[in-house]
Amino acid sequence: MNNIPKEQTKLGLLIKDFETKNKISFKPSRAFYNDLSIGQKRFWQIINGDVYPDTKELNSICDYFNADARDFIK
Numbered sequence: 741m742n743n744i745p746k747e748q749t750k751l752g753l754l755i756k757d758f759e760t761k762n763k764i765s766f767k768p769s770r771a772f773y774n775d776l777s778i779g780q781k782r783f784w785q786i787i788n789g790d791v792y793p794d795t796k797e798l799n800s801i802c803d804y805f806n807a808d809a810r811d812f813i814k
Contacts, residue, residue, distance in 0.1 A: 749786075751801065755787070777800060
């Protein structure tokens with residue numbers, strides 16, 4: 741069975757950049773999910789590219805990671 745890596749999503753790349761800049765491993769806590777008002781399952785579906793974030797979720801993610809929402813629009 742081939743393990744072909746899935747294309748990295750923009751959020752996945754943002755998290756990798758966050759980890760590199762802050763020299764930490766991103767391990768979200770329950771408080772993180774509560775602050776973003778995004779459930780754990782939903783957040784990982786967004787990271788994996790299974791679903792797209794709605795406007796509120798996108799704004800929360802961009803605020804947390806200090807990112808520009810325009811970077812997420814195709």
